[in-house]
Amino acid sequence: MNPETSPNSPRTHQQPKKVITGDHAVAIGAKLCRVDVVPAYPITPQTLIIEHIADFVSDGELDAKFLTMESEHSVMSAAAAASASGARVFTATSSQGLAFMHEMLYATAPLRLPVVMANASRTLGGPPGIWCEYNDSMGARDSGWLQLYVEDNQEALDMVIQCFRIAEDKRVLLPVMPCLDGFVLTHTVEPVEVPEQEEVDLFLPAYIPDITLDPARPSMIGTFMPAEYIMELRRQTAGAMESAKKAIGEINDEFARRFGRNYGGLIDTYRMEDAEIALITMGTVTSTSRDVVDELRREGRKVGLVKLRFFRPFPSEELRKVLSGVSAVGVFDRSISFQGGGQSYNEVRSALFGMTIPIINHLAGLGGRDVTREQIMKMFEITLKAAKGEKVNLVNWHNTRGETL
Amino acid sequence: MITIKELSDDNLFTAGHTACPGCGVAMSIRNAIRVLGKDAAVYVPASCAVVFGTTFPYGAWKVPFFHTAFENTGACLTGMQAAFEKKGKQVISVGFAGDGGTYDIGLQSMSGAAERNEDVLYICLDNEAYMNTGIQRSGGTPFGAWTTTTPVGTKIQGNRRFKKNLGDIVAAHEIPYYATLSIGHPLDFIRKVEKAKNIRGFRFLHMFTPCIPGWKMDPAKTVEVTKRAVESGMWTLYEVENGEKKITYKPGKMKSVKDYLMMQGRFRHMSEEDIKKLQMWVCRKWNLHYKEKGAPQICEIAPPEEHHAVTEEHREMHGP
Ligand SMILES: Cc1ncc(C[n+]2csc(CCOP(=O)(O)OP(=O)(O)O)c2C)c(N)n1
Ligand code: SF4
Ligand SMILES: [Mg+2]
DSSP, X not given: OOSSOOTTOOOOSOOOEEEEOHHHHHHHHHHHTTOXXXXXXXXXXXXXXXXXXXXXXXXXXXXXXXXXXXXHHHHHHHHHHHHHTTOOBEEEEOHHHHHHTHHXXXXXXXXXXXXXXXXXXXXXXXXXXXXXXXXXXXXXXXSSOXXXXXXXXXXXXXXXXXHHHHHHSXXXXXXXXXXXXXXXXXXXXXXXXXXXXXXXXXXXXXXXXXXXOBTTBOOEESOBOOHHHHHHHHHHHHHHHHXXXXXXXXXXXXXXXXXXXXXXXXXXXXXOTXXXXXXXXXXXXXXXXXXXXXXXXXXXXXXXXXXXXXXXXOXXXXXXXXXXXXXXXXXXXXXXOSSSSOXXXXXXXHHTTTOXXXXXXXXXXXXXXXXXXXXXXXXXXHHHHHHXXXXXXXXXXXXXXXXXX | OOOTTTOOOOOSBOTTOOOOTTOHHHHHHHHHHHHHOTTEEEEOOSSHHHHHHHBTTOOOBSSOEEOOOSSOHHHHHHHHHHHHHHTTOOOEEEEEEESIIIIITTHHHHHHHHHTTOSOEEEEEEOSSBTTTTSBOOTTOOTTOOBTTBXXXXXXXXXXXXXXXXXXXXXXXXXXXXXXXXXXXXXXXXXXXXXXXXSOSOEEEEEEOOOHHHHTOOGGGXXXXXHHHHHHTSSOEEEEETTEEEEEEOOSSOOOHHHHHTTOGGGTTOOHHHHHHHHHHHXXXXXXXXXXXXXXXXXXXXXXXXXXXXXXXHHHHHOO
8 A cells, every 4th residue: 555645635533443364354345335246155265255244144234145156157157147137246266266257257347247356366276276376367367357456455455345436437337356365465464444334335336237137127138249249349348448547546546535545546656756677566565575675775776666456457558657767677477477477577568568678577476485575676686687788587487496498 | 827818928039039940949938938927037048049039139038138158047047036136126037048058067057056946947948959059969868869979870870878867856956846848738838837937946947849950850840749759758747846746747648759759850860779778768767757657569568689788788777
């Protein structure tokens, strides 16, 4: 989170803080959004989310239909169907579960169903593993879902609330997937400020869709599309993804005004004003990287940080703008696309096309391996070398045994 | 109970759809929705019915229609119904899924919805193969039938497995209502749809729906084929209500399975030996359903000596 909160914040009181896990924070976020339908299926490290929601429903704290489905494919099917029938729908998944429902991700987005689903980032096997890696959600980046990566439990909670605003915005009407680092956030407690229900109600009005499956006004959703029509539909979905950029910014600003926490919108920056090189990070590695930036700054090195928050829509213009003055940029990736680097690296390269600065990929933390200060320091060192014109590898595997041929 | 005359025709599934003439699926959908009425919302998974009823910019449905994928009818109905209930709307959530979408790829989703006793109506349109993709075998394909994945070769002829007993699988979920229907038996058909409409909980209607190109049959004979299926015992009309099974129509006299097979090109290659094998399967089914032996001249002909091996194998598969 950006430490400087919005100056025009109207809030005068601090809300009570709870010491909770990321999964708990996400569940509370969903409850505050008064979700109507929650289809659920367990998978580590997401399971705590649906368990907390089950508790809320069973204790009468949340008036929602909690559906214990028999698979993730059915979870996303039920989610799409409930959303098409006019309900506000929330669910959560991870890794194998996200892969299993992959087909249904492609149904929700073009049908413009604003489902919100948290993804607890986890290795997609094989080989199997349960710790943090982004190769699960990266496989869904072309499905039409908006995707963002949060840094702490507070952001996880706050973003669930913002996600519904973004998803249901008439300019967007697309599903949104907030991703939180498996275990690092999902199972780690942090103090989190829980917004008041009334404040959330003011920020997020009831979901009133224009078109639903309603016998009083019958419509057909998901009809068979011949080539003469489908291309326009693709263009509309692409257009909605584009307009999401504006909506995300506005909703971020309104959230900051109301709740006093400003996340910066599509990206957040740290000490970029006079930075000569920058590191682009995602998720929890951002927090450690801020410390490293401070340390390097104390040594007089002009380094800065860009936190890539939204991966879809991808903030190309924002990156070009914020990186216009740097002489090299390092890109952290927590997954590999098996064609010469991580997904983020490849996206950044195309976003910066035409700019002549070196763009260096730093692969670290795959499969949940710790990303330490020393590794991040090394990322900056390599990027600094590149800035000075020294020859460095374009793709660097940090703290990894073996060789890349 | 509504009679055929009283049955409203609001054209909720309109004329002008592009199903083959004589399509049993289209006939079943049209008549089922006439009984169910305007307050239904429909889910159709990938199947012929999506193509012939919803190809944009045309649409044959005058009730809300939803489609997303193939294997998820049970789950989509669950989601729809949950939303309707949460919003306080009185809507009947109805799924029209094929045999492929129910016996095979959609079995898990259907089973989940059945086990949870979702308050939805699941209709399986059983044309005994994957028709939309061009006639491939499914778990619902009968023994001996030609399909493009069970071709009539020099070594192997047609489907070598017997039709899966879906009725028992569905009924084993202890749901409020399971029934089999045929468009050739309209009074029974209407009564069962109406009954399913008014029961709460998971209801499953299993409709026998001839397919003209898939069965290689005369489009004028759709109704007749379903009648012969029932007369021969290839299809049985019954219902299971809260665990209690009731035969709703019993043929006066069992007809030979050959009478049924010969109306359809998909069976025309069958050897006498295979026909006998299928006949024995039918006789056993008849016995189980009607609690009596099939017609003696049909069911008690001892198989010829040289076919004993086949008989043993058959017994092993299906019991004595
Ligand atoms: C996951 C998936 N696999 C395969 C298909 C291709 N497919 C579409 S319709 C269909 C056959 C449908 O058969 P059935 O359910 O029996 O319905 P019918 O067309 O025979 O009425 C198949 C295999 C698909 N759409 N989705
Ligand atoms: S192929 Fe068969 S199921 Fe499909 S429309 Fe034609 S008759 Fe009906
Ligand atoms: Mg079929």
